[in-house]
Amino acid sequence: xxxxxxxDLSQLEKVSNQRIRGREFETYLYGLFYNGxxxxxxxxxxxxxxxxxxIAKHRGQTLLIEAKWIARPIGTPEIDALRSRLDRVPSDxxxxxxxxxxxxxxxxxxxxxxRTREILLINRVELEAIQHGRLDLRDLINTKxxxxxxxxxxxxxxxxxxxxxxxxxxxxxxELLDDGVRRRSTFAxxxxxxxxxxxEILQFDPSGTxxxxxxxxxxTPEFEGLGELSDxxxxxxxxxxxxxGGAFSIHNPGKPNFxxxxxxxxxxxxxxxxxxxxxxxxxxxxxxxRESLTYxxxxxxxxxxxxxxxxxxxxTFWQSEFTIYLPxxxxxxxxxxxxxxxxxxxxxxxxxxNHDDRLxxxxxxxxxxxxxxxxxxxxxxxxxxxDLRNEDERFSVSGIVxxxxxxxxxxxxxxxxxxxxxFRDFALSETLIFSLKDxxxxxxxxxxxxxxxxxxxxxxxxxxxxxxxxxxxxxxxGRRHRRLLAASSPLDDASKNRGLRRHVSRxxxx
Numbered sequence: 385x386x387x388x389x390x391x392d393l394s395q396l397e398k399v400s401n402q403r404i405r406g407r408e409f410e411t412y413l414y415g416l417f418y419n420g421x422x423x424x425x426x427x428x429x430x431x432x433x434x435x436x437x438x439i440a441k442h443r444g445q446t447l448l449i450e451a452k453w454i455a456r457p458i459g460t461p462e463i464d465a466l467r468s469r470l471d472r473v474p475s476d477x478x479x480x481x482x483x484x485x486x487x488x489x490x491x492x493x494x495x496x497x498x499r500t501r502e503i504l505l506i507n508r509v510e511l512e513a514i515q516h517g518r519l520d521l522r523d524l525i526n527t528k529x530x531x532x533x534x535x536x537x538x539x540x541x542x543x544x545x546x547x548x549x550x551x552x553x554x555x556x557x558x559e560l561l562d563d564g565v566r567r568r569s570t571f572a573x574x575x576x577x578x579x580x581x582x583x584e585i586l587q588f589d590p591s592g593t594x595x596x597x598x599x600x601x602x603x604t605p606e607f608e609g610l611g612e613l614s615d616x617x618x619x620x621x622x623x624x625x626x627x628x629g630g631a632f633s634i635h636n637p638g639k640p641n642f643x644x645x646x647x648x649x650x651x652x653x654x655x656x657x658x659x660x661x662x663x664x665x666x667x668x669x670x671x672x673x674r675e676s677l678t679y680x681x682x683x684x685x686x687x688x689x690x691x692x693x694x695x696x697x698x699x700t701f702w703q704s705e706f707t708i709y710l711p712x713x714x715x716x717x718x719x720x721x722x723x724x725x726x727x728x729x730x731x732x733x734x735x736x737x738n739h740d741d742r743l744x745x746x747x748x749x750x751x752x753x754x755x756x757x758x759x760x761x762x763x764x765x766x767x768x769x770x771d772l773r774n775e776d777e778r779f780s781v782s783g784i785v786x787x788x789x790x791x792x793x794x795x796x797x798x799x800x801x802x803x804x805x806x807f808r809d810f811a812l813s814e815t816l817i818f819s820l821k822d823x824x825x826x827x828x829x830x831x832x833x834x835x836x837x838x839x840x841x842x843x844x845x846x847x848x849x850x851x852x853x854x855x856x857x858x859x860x861x862g863r864r865h866r867r868l869l870a871a872s873s874p875l876d877d878a879s880k881n882r883g884l885r886r887h888v889s890r891x892x893x894x
Contacts, residue, residue, distance in 0.1 A: 392515055393484075393508070402453075409453050410437050413482060416514060417449070420521030440480075442522065447480040447504075448473060457488040463495060463503065470501040478529070479503035482511070492538050499536065504528045510541045513654060523665045541658055579809045579847045580633045580678050581645055581817040583764070583783065584687070598686065599734040601708040601720065605727035607701045610657050616706075617649065619726060623719040624688055624708065630681025631817075637672050645817055647764065652679050659696050673697050680848065686710040709737060747841045748806045755834035758786040758853060764817065765826065781824040784833055784853060788816045806840035809847055818853040827862025830855040 396412060399405040410426065417424050422440040438449040450466045452458060458481065470479050479501060487505055495503050504525065513519035519541070531539035607613045620626060632652040635643035644655060644662070655662055656677060663670050679690040692704035706727070713734045714720065724732045764783030790797050790811045801807040824830065832855065839850040 393512060396453075406451075406453055409484070410451055413438060413449065413451055416511070417447075417521065420514070422447075422521075445525075446477045447525070448477050449480045449482060451482045453484045455485065457486045458483045458491050459488045460490050460494045463491050466503060467498070467501060470503075475501075480506065480525075482506045484508050484511075487538075487540070495538050496532075496536055499532065502529065502532060504532070505538055505540060507540055513541065516650070520665070527661070527664050539661075541661055579813065579849060580631060580680055581813075582631050582680055582841075582848045582850050583629075583647065583817070583819055584631075584680070584682050584850075598709055598711050598737050599713055600737050601710075601724075601732060601734050603706040603708075603723065603727040603729050603732060605704055605706070605729070607704060609699055609701075610653070613656075613701060613704070614653055616726065617653065619723065620683075620688060620706070621649075623723055624683035626681055626683050626688065630679060630688075632677070632679040635676045635678075636670055637674075637676065642668065643676075645815070649679070649681065656694060659694065670696055674702070683708070710734075747839070748802075748804055749837060749839050750801050750807070751837045752800060752835060755836050755854075756789050758784065758789065758818070758833045758835055760784050760786045760833055761815070762786075764820070766823075779826050781820060781826060781828070783820045784818050786816055786818060786833065786835075786853075788813055789835065801838060804840075806842070806847070807838065810838070810849065816849075816851050818851045821852055821854045824855070824858075825862040827860075828858060829860040830858055832856045 393412070396405055396408055399408060414424050414426055417438070417440040420442075422442045424441075425439045427437070437451045438447075440447045440449060448466075448469060450462075450469070452462060463481070466479050466481055470477065481503060483506070486507065492505075495505065505528075506524075510519060510524060514521050514524070528539045531537050605612075605616055607616070621628075626649065628649050629647065630649055630652075631645070631647055632655075633643060633645050634655060635641070646652065646655065659670075659675065673696050675694045675696060677690070677692050677694055679688075681688050686709040689707045689709070690705070693702040694700075695702065708720075724730050762785030763781050764785070765779045766782035767779050788811070790800075791814050792811055794811045797807055797810045801810065818833075818835065821836065833853050834856065835851060835853045837852045839852065841848040841850075
């Protein structure tokens with residue numbers, strides 16, 4: 385079971401006493417490696433008489449970890465000190481230096497020059513990515529070892545200061561993906577870049593008036609790099625009041641066809657920025673130098689949809705298009721005028737939502753007569769009760785990641801879901817992200833998950849799928865949600881009370 389961090393780097397930065405901050409940083413790393421599946425020992429006597437911060441072990445792999453939080457970049461003296469510790473331990477132990485400051489060029493050259501003992505370097509960018517579930521610790525360690533042994537190079541996740549500042553202003557998503565051991569984006573083989581597994585119910589008649597489908601504003605900015613794309617998203621966050629959530633898909637049209645599905649704007653931009661590292665972590669080569677990018681998120685009163693292509697060699701973007709869907713034309717147009725000017729589309733106009741009739745129905749929902757059992761490989765965790773003091777109790781299971789029961793079974797799709805073009809691509813993805821009809825606590829155990837229905841939409845010319853599932857019986861109700869149920873009655877807010885009770889007691893086992 386995933387254990388959530390009790391603190392984060394932003395909280396540690398507020399500690400002015402360097403000695404206290406150093407001890408807290410070691411505690412933070414203890415939790416980071418423990419959550420990553422390692423058994424961890426603090427202040428071990430392995431490298432006596434010199435003191436070592438941590439020893440972490442996993443399946444025959446042992447790391448001797450040195451942690452530093454200092455203002456200046458790490459230089460060769462610190463690398464030499466760690467190497468001296470390694471000289472006092474068995475030869476199969478790997479050195480691991482974790483630093484909140486950058487590494488000097490001299491330190492990098494020293495690690496690459498003398499490889500008699502392996503020394504792995506971890507930087508702040510990688511720590512933040514692991515903490516927020518955008519990077520897997522064990523995959524990162526293995527990639528660093530492969531690069532150092534095979535190519536003689538230090539492998540670091542690069543940080544662009546301008547891009548990092550832009551992304552840090554984004555609100556974090558309420559949702560995370562979890563496979564039971566670690567948090568990450570979901571990797572899945574697929575065959576159609578226009579398919580996106582959305583977590584939202586797409587309302588194409590937001591006004592509720594028959595015949596009215598709302599309006600759309602299309603912007604086609606050009607970006608020289610990720611910094612400009614990130615800056616434009618930053619302006620969209622302010623204008624549209626985006627909350628940082630949403631879903632994304634990244635697809636490579638080469639052979640084999642494969643891609644990533646995930647949640648959250650910050651995660652999406654991080655995955656785009658670290659494309660080559662992303663391929664390395666899943667041990668894949670990109671056979672096609674361009675990726676197709678899709679992102680969809682709810683905004684105030686409507687939706688934001690982005691699609692474009694990224695050149696993996698030049699780190700540039702092509703055919704970028706943002707479409708803003710709203711119930712009607714806003715009264716205050718000034719923020720949208722600034723968006724149009726910023727995107728190079730000063731004469732863009734709001735138009736009725738356009739749907740190509742050749743695509744058939746714009747929306748369809750199909751209920752399965754017989755629920756289909758699912759092979760679950762992960763969960764979607766949502767943070768909805770921010771006012772709860774205990775961080776563990778803020779998260780609930782709001783969805784699952786499962787193998788597609790219709791994968792490469794086009795005949796079953798037509799037989800059970802129909803021949804609508806809205807479901808034509810349902811058999812092309814190996815993995816699906818399901819919305820869970822009845823949420824669960826993170827510690828709850830159920831007997832099974834079953835697929836019950838599928839929602840499908842066209843948004844512009846793009847295909848959106850929202851498969852829905854439920855569970856059978858609760859085998860075990862977690863302690864934290866029993867506490868929530870007991871504590872829910874004294875709440876003053878009646879609506880919050882009803883929502884909390886429904887959250888923790890819905891579909892109680894018989």
